[in-house]
Amino acid sequence: xxxxxxxxxxxxxQPWIAFLGLFAAVALPLDAADAWRLxxxxxxxxxxxxxxxxAAAYAAVKAERSPVTAVLLALASCAGAWMVLDILxxxxxxxxxxxxxxxxxxxxxxxxxxxxxxxxxxxAGPAGFLLKLVVPLLFGAWxxxxxxxxxxxFQVPSVxxxxxxxxxxxxxxxxxxxxxxxxxxxxxxxxxxxxxGCGSGFLVAILVDRVPFLxxxxxxxxxxxxxxxxxxxxxxxxxxxxxxxxSKAAVVVVATFFPMLVNTVTGLAASQPMQRDLxxxxxxxxxxxxxxxxxxxxxxxxxxxLKINSTLALIAAIVAEFFGTPIVGMGFRISxxxxxxxIDMVWAEIAVAALAGSVFYGxxxxxxxxxxxxxxxxxx
Amino acid sequence: MTTLxxxxxxxxxxxxxxxxxxxxxxxxxxxxxxxxxxLNAQLARDAFARQKVEPTLGQMIGATYxxxxxxxxxxxxxxxxxWKSTTGYAINSKRSLVYHGWVTLSATLAGFVIGTLxxxxxxxxxxxxxxxxxxxxxxxxxxxxxxxxAIAPMIVVVGxxxxxxxxxxxxxxxxxxxxxxxxxYLSFFPITVGMVKGLRSPDPMHLDLxxxxxxxxxxxxxKLRFPASLPYLFTSMQIAIAxxxxxxxxxxxxxxxxxxxxxxxxAGSYYGQTVQIWAALxxxxxxxxxxxxxxxxxxxxxxRRMGMAR
Numbered sequence: 001x002x003x004x005x006x007x008x009x010x011x012x013x014q015p016w017i018a019f020l021g022l023f024a025a026v027a028l029p030l031d032a033a034d035a036w037r038l039x040x041x042x043x044x045x046x047x048x049x050x051x052x053x054x055a056a057a058y059a060a061v062k063a064e065r066s067p068v069t070a071v072l073l074a075l076a077s078c079a080g081a082w083m084v085l086d087i088l089x090x091x092x093x094x095x096x097x098x099x100x101x102x103x104x105x106x107x108x109x110x111x112x113x114x115x116x117x118x119x120x121x122x123x124a125g126p127a128g129f130l131l132k133l134v135v136p137l138l139f140g141a142w143x144x145x146x147x148x149x150x151x152x153x154f155q156v157p158s159v160x161x162x163x164x165x166x167x168x169x170x171x172x173x174x175x176x177x178x179x180x181x182x183x184x185x186x187x188x189x190x191x192x193x194x195x196x197g198c199g200s201g202f203l204v205a206i207l208v209d210r211v212p213f214l215x216x217x218x219x220x221x222x223x224x225x226x227x228x229x230x231x232x233x234x235x236x237x238x239x240x241x242x243x244x245x246x247s248k249a250a251v252v253v254v255a256t257f258f259p260m261l262v263n264t265v266t267g268l269a270a271s272q273p274m275q276r277d278l279x280x281x282x283x284x285x286x287x288x289x290x291x292x293x294x295x296x297x298x299x300x301x302x303x304x305x306l307k308i309n310s311t312l313a314l315i316a317a318i319v320a321e322f323f324g325t326p327i328v329g330m331g332f333r334i335s336x337x338x339x340x341x342x343i344d345m346v347w348a349e350i351a352v353a354a355l356a357g358s359v360f361y362g363x364x365x366x367x368x369x370x371x372x373x374x375x376x377x378x379x380x
Numbered sequence: 381m382t383t384l385x386x387x388x389x390x391x392x393x394x395x396x397x398x399x400x401x402x403x404x405x406x407x408x409x410x411x412x413x414x415x416x417x418x419l420n421a422q423l424a425r426d427a428f429a430r431q432k433v434e435p436t437l438g439q440m441i442g443a444t445y446x447x448x449x450x451x452x453x454x455x456x457x458x459x460x461x462x463w464k465s466t467t468g469y470a471i472n473s474k475r476s477l478v479y480h481g482w483v484t485l486s487a488t489l490a491g492f493v494i495g496t497l498x499x500x501x502x503x504x505x506x507x508x509x510x511x512x513x514x515x516x517x518x519x520x521x522x523x524x525x526x527x528x529x530a531i532a533p534m535i536v537v538v539g540x541x542x543x544x545x546x547x548x549x550x551x552x553x554x555x556x557x558x559x560x561x562x563x564x565y566l567s568f569f570p571i572t573v574g575m576v577k578g579l580r581s582p583d584p585m586h587l588d589l590x591x592x593x594x595x596x597x598x599x600x601x602x603k604l605r606f607p608a609s610l611p612y613l614f615t616s617m618q619i620a621i622a623x624x625x626x627x628x629x630x631x632x633x634x635x636x637x638x639x640x641x642x643x644x645x646x647a648g649s650y651y652g653q654t655v656q657i658w659a660a661l662x663x664x665x666x667x668x669x670x671x672x673x674x675x676x677x678x679x680x681x682x683x684r685r686m687g688m689a690r
Contacts, residue, residue, distance in 0.1 A: 228669070
């Protein structure tokens with residue numbers, strides 16, 4: 001694929017369009033209501049942006065791939081985005097063609113930067129890791145910029161979608177509430193349920209593995225149950241275990257149990273017959289071959305289940321709170337604030353949930369890397 | 381012809397599984413009955429104490445298995461309720477589970493179809509455009525770690541307001557579309573991830589062979605990549621259809637929707653109608669199992685037709 005990329009250089013067109021966009025941004029009014037509000041009349045900052053954009057577009061056309069071009073592109077797209085966001089509040093509802101041209105130019109240059117970075121051969125070590133991180137971050141940052149610009153410029157009512165800046169402001173101003181919700185939902189319900197569910201799933205899997213009859217009987221049932229809408233048991237659990245976090249933990253236990261069971265049983269069967277025979281020639285007993293051969297072979301499967309479960313657990317706990325909860329918790333906050341049309345608070349809560357979910361997943365992925373470093377998928 | 385092609389070991393393996401599964405199911409039912417007795421025992425004892433009757437064991441068992449609002453209804457109570465509410469009412473009656481099931485199912489299927497198409501499109505883009513791969517793929521993976529269902533109430537409320545208020549669609553249509561949006565959102569991630577894997581699954585050797593035939597990218601896609609990715613597509617579709625049903629059900633929770641299996645669950649939980657909750661839950665489970673089975677059957681059919689059956 002990379003070879004195909006070399007025969008059709010895709011990076012070529014963007015800088016030329018960026019040039020056109022730059023001319024448009026300079027010549028056309030920024031403000032639809034005020035024809036004389038032009039980019040060159042925005043003071044020193046305006047000129048810095050113009051010069052940077054021009055230099056970057058020129059460099060991208062001239063010297064296609066070089067560190068200098070990359071730096072110039074990064075600077076120019078950042079400055080362009082900064083300028084856009086800076087003049088945005090004054091243009092709500094009447095942004096002019098020059099404004100859109102400026103936004104498009106900055107975005108095109110960022111795109112050129114991404115395709116340059118994507119073409120760099122992946123390297124090992126911290127530099128390669130940083131590169132792997134930068135590209136998606138750039139994408140995410142531009143997503144936020146577009147979100148902000150579209151919401152503000154078209155004056156989308158904030159009951160529909162609030163701009164990221166409002167969400168951030170809400171997030172910062174209501175940290176105590178968010179922290180209490182996080183403690184209630186994540187630290188209590190999710191962690192307790194996750195540990196109990198995964199632990200019992202693992203133990204039952206080892207039991208099932210010893211009894212082939214159970215394996216044949218329980219696995220199809222387990223596979224079926226993992227496809228069912230487990231979240232539906234939330235009202236029942238609330239009825240049994242009360243409104244506080246134990247009922248949510250119970251839902252999490254049920255939701256995480258079956259993926260763990262199925263994956264662990266599959267993993268325990270993953271070792272080769274040849275390897276098992278080898279263990280037998282060593283006169284290894286059941287436990288020795290379990291701990292020295294079959295469990296290590298099953299680790300990738302177990303971690304797969306742990307990763308699936310990390311997201312399932314958070315979802316299950318949050319949705320379970322829709323069915324009744326004390327007046328704290330992420331699911332409770334989301335459902336009540338939606339009802340009160342405080343959509344910015346909902347988004348703040350979602351941001352916290354997303355962050356918690358990603359960190360949870362990331363921690364498990366890191367543990368996986370550390371403990372299954374020998375697996376082919378990590379050998380590069 | 382196809383029946384001859386079926387490998388011989390299959391009939392040998394089948395009976396080995398049916399019996400253990402039956403035993404496990406019977407065991408689950410037995411545990412359920414015992415659990416129902418002990419969970420409901422306290423309620424039944426209270427009821428007898430109020431009537432100042434000292435119950436015998438037979439009376440206790442009869443009472444715990446026929447309560448109006450038990451903590452855990454016995455399986456036959458759930459089955460009766462399920463049967464009554466599916467066949468006892470006209471299909472378009474609000475009391476019929478068929479009606480509620482259809483409301484959920486239609487949103488599920490709409491979301492699933494749109495989500496599958498969207499996921500396919502994204503996967504094709506990611507596989508063929510390397511800057512999309514580098515910038516979009518990490519987000520697709522990261523988005524799997526985000527509790528998407530948690531956003532469901534907001535998507536429903538926002539989507540509903542947008543379509544009902546701003547676009548002037550009818551209440552039912554807006555609700556349907558809002559739920560379908562969640563199902564779409566949930567189902568396209570597994571499809572994208574699975575299809576990216578699938579479209580990359582052909583051997584480099586095979587891709588090289590296509591190049592020696594001087595096949596265009598389009599031809600290589602239709603003749604090699606897409607067929608090679610079909611098993612991945614079906615596996616992802618099984619996950620996607622199950623999760624889009626979950627999405628539709630969750631989408632019914634917060635809108636004050638009057639119809640659908642999720643609304644049925646919520647209403648049951650508000651009014652303490654345990655039997656109704658369990659019946660709705662069972663109906664949802666049957667629906668999920670049937671949907672997954674249909675996709676699995678389609679998978680077997682396609683794989684056999686393509687001669688890839690093992």
